[in-house]
Amino acid sequence: MGLIEKQQNIIDFTLSSLLRRKGKNAALVVVYAVVVFTVSGVVFFTRSIQEEASIVLKHAPEMMVQRLIAGRHDLIPLSYIETIKQIRGVQDVKARLWGYYFDPTNGANYTLIADEAFAHGDGNIVIGRGVERNLPSSVGGTMPFKAYDGSYVFLKMKEVLPSESELVSADLIMLSVNDFRRLFGVPGNQATDLVLSVKNSRELSTIAAKILTLLPDTRPITREEILRTYDAVFSWRGGMMIVILSGAVMAFVILAWDKATGLSAEEKREIGILKAVGWETSDILLMKFWEGAAISLSSFLLGVGAAYLHVYLASSALFEPALKGWSVLYPHFRLTPFVNAYQVATLFFLTVVPYTVATIVPSWRAATVDPDAVMRS
Amino acid sequence: MIELINIRKVYNAGKPNEFVAIEGVSLGIESRKATVLKGPSGSGKTTLLSMIGCMARPTAGRIMLHDREITSLPERFLTEIRRAGFGFIFQQFNLIKGVSALENVMLPAYPAGERHGPLRKRALHLLDLLGLSHKASSKTEWLSGGEAQRVAISRALINNPSVVIADEPTAHLDTHLSHEFMDIMARLKAEGKTIIMASHDPIVYEAGAVDRVVDMRDGQVVGTGGNP
Numbered sequence: 001m002g003l004i005e006k007q008q009n010i011i012d013f014t015l016s017s018l019l020r021r022k023g024k025n026a027a028l029v030v031v032y033a034v035v036v037f038t039v040s041g042v043v044f045f046t047r048s049i050q051e052e053a054s055i056v057l058k059h060a061p062e063m064m065v066q067r068l069i070a071g072r073h074d075l076i077p078l079s080y081i082e083t084i085k086q087i088r089g090v091q092d093v094k095a096r097l098w099g100y101y102f103d104p105t106n107g108a109n110y111t112l113i114a115d116e117a118f119a120h121g122d123g124n125i126v127i128g129r130g131v132e133r134n135l136p137s138s139v140g141g142t143m144p145f146k147a148y149d150g151s152y153v154f155l156k157m158k159e160v161l162p163s164e165s166e167l168v169s170a171d172l173i174m175l176s177v178n179d180f181r182r183l184f185g186v187p188g189n190q191a192t193d194l195v196l197s198v199k200n201s202r203e204l205s206t207i208a209a210k211i212l213t214l215l216p217d218t219r220p221i222t223r224e225e226i227l228r229t230y231d232a233v234f235s236w237r238g239g240m241m242i243v244i245l246s247g248a249v250m251a252f253v254i255l256a257w258d259k260a261t262g263l264s265a266e267e268k269r270e271i272g273i274l275k276a277v278g279w280e281t282s283d284i285l286l287m288k289f290w291e292g293a294a295i296s297l298s299s300f301l302l303g304v305g306a307a308y309l310h311v312y313l314a315s316s317a318l319f320e321p322a323l324k325g326w327s328v329l330y331p332h333f334r335l336t337p338f339v340n341a342y343q344v345a346t347l348f349f350l351t352v353v354p355y356t357v358a359t360i361v362p363s364w365r366a367a368t369v370d371p372d373a374v375m376r377s
Numbered sequence: 378m379i380e381l382i383n384i385r386k387v388y389n390a391g392k393p394n395e396f397v398a399i400e401g402v403s404l405g406i407e408s409r410k411a412t413v414l415k416g417p418s419g420s421g422k423t424t425l426l427s428m429i430g431c432m433a434r435p436t437a438g439r440i441m442l443h444d445r446e447i448t449s450l451p452e453r454f455l456t457e458i459r460r461a462g463f464g465f466i467f468q469q470f471n472l473i474k475g476v477s478a479l480e481n482v483m484l485p486a487y488p489a490g491e492r493h494g495p496l497r498k499r500a501l502h503l504l505d506l507l508g509l510s511h512k513a514s515s516k517t518e519w520l521s522g523g524e525a526q527r528v529a530i531s532r533a534l535i536n537n538p539s540v541v542i543a544d545e546p547t548a549h550l551d552t553h554l555s556h557e558f559m560d561i562m563a564r565l566k567a568e569g570k571t572i573i574m575a576s577h578d579p580i581v582y583e584a585g586a587v588d589r590v591v592d593m594r595d596g597q598v599v600g601t602g603g604n605p
Contacts, residue, residue, distance in 0.1 A: 006490030013480065013487060020475030266474070273471045276432060277485040277532065278460030280453060371459075372427035374471055 010283065014290040029299045032255060032355070036303025037310070038248040040347050044311040044339060045319055051338040053230045057223055061195035063204060064096075064221045065211060075190040080215055084196060087210045089203045095191035097180045101145065101173070106134045112173045114180030122176045126159040130170030148185035155179060252351065256358040263362040271363065275371040284367040285360055292359035296352040304347060312337045379406040379429055379540070379571075384438035386424050386596075398424040399435070399596045407589075408539070411562060411572035413582040416593035422575035423544050425593070429573060430542045431459040460485060464533030466543040470525045472517040472532075478504065478524075479513040482531040489536070496535075503531040507561065523554040530561060541565055543574040547581055559584040 018025050065084065067076035081093045097114035110131055120126065125143065132138055139160060145153045161169045181188065198207055208220040271284055310316060386399040399421045406412050406429070414422040427433045428440060431447060434455075440448050447458060464485075472481045482500040504510050507527040517525060526546070533541055541562070547555035555578065562572050563586035574581055582590045592600040 002490050002492075004490075005492050006488060009483075009487040009490070009493060009496075012493065013476075013484070016476050016480060017473075269471075270473055273473060274484065275456075276465060276467070276471065278456060278536070279485075279488050280456045283488040370433050371456075372424075372432035374467065 007286075010287050011290050014287050014294065017287075018291060018294060025295065028255075029295060029302065031251075032295065032299035032351075033302040033306065035248050035252045035255065036300055036347070036351050037307045038244060039252075039351070040304045041307035041311055041316070041319065042244050042248075043343055043347060044307055044337075045316050047343060048311065048336065048338045050230060052336070054227060057227055057230075060223050060226065062198055062201060062223050063196050063208065065194040065196065065215075066219045066221065067193075067215075067217055068219050069217065073193075075186060076193055076218070078189050078191055080218070081194060083214055084194065084211060087207055087214070089199050089207055091197045091199050093194055093196045096193050096195055097177060097186065098192050099180075099184055101183070103134075104146075108134055108171070110171050110173050112175060112180065112183070114175055114177045116177055118174060118176045120158045120176075122178050123156060124158045124176070125155045125179075126161060126174040127157055128161045128169040128172035131173060132160050145183055147183050153179070153183055252354075256355055263366055267363075268366045269374070271366045272369065272371070272374040275367065275369070276374040281364070281367045285364055288360050288363035288367075289356060292356035293352075295359075296355040300348060300352050303351075304344065308337070308339070378408055378441075378443060379573075380441040381405075381425075381429070382439045382441070384425070384428065384435045384440070386421075386428065386433070387436045390436065397596055399428075402438075402596075402598050404591060404598060404601075406571070406573060408571045409566070409569050410588040411566050411574070411584075411586050412589045412591060413587050414573070414575040414591050414593055415577055415582045416599075417577060419595075420593040421596040422593055424596075426542055426544055426573065426575050430463045430465060430540075431455045460489065460536055462538050462540055464536065464538040464541045466526070466529050466533050466541065466546050468545040468548050470529045470549075472520075472525060472528060474518050475516060477514045478509065478517055478520065478528045478531075481517055481528055482535055484535075485532060486535050500531065500535060503534055504528070507531055522549050523557070526550065526554070526558065527561075530558075534565075538570070540571040540573065543572070543576075545576055545578075546574060547576065547578045552580065555580040559586060562586055 065076065065080070067074050067080070076095075078095055081095060084090055084093050099112050101110045101112050102108075103110060108131075127135075127143075135141070135143065135157075137143075137157070139157050142154045142156050145155060147153050155175060161172060161174075175183075180186065186192075196207075198204060204222050204224075208222065211218060211220045274284055274287075275281070310318065381402055381404045384399055384402045384404075385397070388396045388398055402421075402425065414425060416422055424433070428435050434448055438448070439446055442458065442462070447455065450458070472478075473484065479497070479500055482503060483496055486496050486500075501510060501513060504513050504527075507530060509524060509527050509531070512520060512524055512528075517528065520528060526549075533543075543562070546558055550558060559580060562574070563584070566572050566586055572586075574587075576582060581587070590602055591598055592602075
């Protein structure tokens with residue numbers, strides 16, 4: 001009398017038992033899969049965004065220095081560069097010019113960055129894909145800008161940035177330093193902020209403290225602080241994530257609770273019959289285990305599979321408006337899949353295990369009744 | 378041989394709704410014979426049957442099955458004895474709805490771990506013996522009362538038990554089907570099975586195949602006798 005045959009027989013009966021309530025069980029799998037889809041979608045999406053961000057920021061400067069006036073970011077005098085360069089351990093200090101430009105025709109916000117090493121020279125710009133999609137013309141055409149003094153500046157589009165970098169460059173316009181100053185009226189002795197590189201990254205906090213002493217009206221920001229901000233925004237505790245996750249978890253709790261409390265009279269009767277005809281309590285629990293496992297595993301695979309397709313192939317079409325920031329120009333990009341065993345195992349233990357346990361507990365209560373209950377009913 | 382020694386069964390002991398179902402019953406049931414527990418409802422027939430069939434334990438007293446004391450055995454062993462040694466036919470048939478007649482017949486054998494092929498064959502053979510092979514794949518809720526009971530009989534026989542226990546087996550059958558049922562029981566007895574039934578239907582306790590009638594009332598045996 002084989003153990004395997006026994007399992008086979010019980011699984012056999014479990015499946016035909018599940019097929020009896022096709023509609024109900026299919027609906028259960030769909031609802032359950034939607035919950036898993038939401039949870040795993042959020043997990044996949046945020047994890048990949050975090051990964052992308054850390055890849056992008058790997059090339060970011062180790063430290064930025066901004067000037068603050070009344071607690072707000074203000075233009076920084078270029079003279080600060082020399083002061084900072086005096087600090088021991090500072091390798092290089094560069095000024096950056098960047099800002100935002102609101103295009104009233106398209107209702108879009110662009111990020112403008114000026115670079116000393118801008119290859120195309122004055123009068124020209126390089127644009128991101130998102131900007132290009134918003135414009136009637138492309139490379140070769142001109143783009144009008146309304147300058148700070150109300151005059152118009154026309155800049156020629158020379159190049160479109162490659163789409164691989166669209167996550168960071170969708171709304172980007174690159175231009176020369178002279179054009180930037182002309183457009184925004186930034187004086188020649190000021191910049192948006194400073195970036196610096198250091199010899200030893202372990203000295204970053206010491207250098208930051210020294211900058212604050214020498215230049216009390218500045219705020220040094222390290223790359224790690226930016227990464228931490230991304231983590232805070234996109235980790236499971238961050239804003240949208242917690243709202244979506246808690247919604248999904250609540251739905252799951254309701255689902256599991258319904259299962260845990262709602263063993264129907266018919267199901268109880270069946271358990272009684274099985275006990276009366278010679279099934280042990282453990283056989284019934286085994287059957288209920290397979291039943292829970294069949295439902296939760298298929299829902300899990302369905303939900304996780306759909307979430308994977310949605311996040312990595314359909315560019316998170318459903319989450320996009322809520323999760324990809326506030327910009328009018330949503331970047332069109334495909335996240336690179338960052339799925340690891342730890343994530344999948346966490347999702348598995350958060351969804352399959354509690355559900356399976358939730359189905360077994362009430363059955364265990366029903367299965368421990370005396371088998372003669374059936375005769376007396 | 379099944380021997381009941383001074384059996385007492387109390388439900389809800391110690392609670393306000395305490396109820397003594399069986400009081401001081403001692404009885405010997407011979408193997409390969411048909412015994413009927415007869416009495417009005419509430420006389421303790423079903424309770425006694427469920428204790429004989431290892432479904433419930435007596436509150437006091439002992440039950441001996443082939444000289445082996447079974448009252449103190451743990452649940453697992455009792456289940457094994459029940460599965461291998463007893464076949465049950467319930468008053469309400471107690472078939473599982475939504476699955477086929479064949480699967481219902483096979484159910485008691487599943488936990489034993491028998492291979493599916495031979496088990497299926499045996500179940501089909503039993504249904505065939507009772508003239509129901511054409512209904513094997515029918516769902517149980519589509520069966521008539523007589524057909525449902527024959528499925529229940531097949532299920533009781535799937536593990537080839539030595540004892541068949543039937544609780545009010547004719548309660549939901551008409552006269553013709555009741556006689557048919559008793560014919561099947563006679564056949565099983567002739568094959569060497571012990572038949573124990575609880576009934577207050579004369580078709581059952583007056584049937585020719587019945588060897589002994591035990592009269593019960595108020596949880597006690599008030600008389601026993603053989604059929605003329």
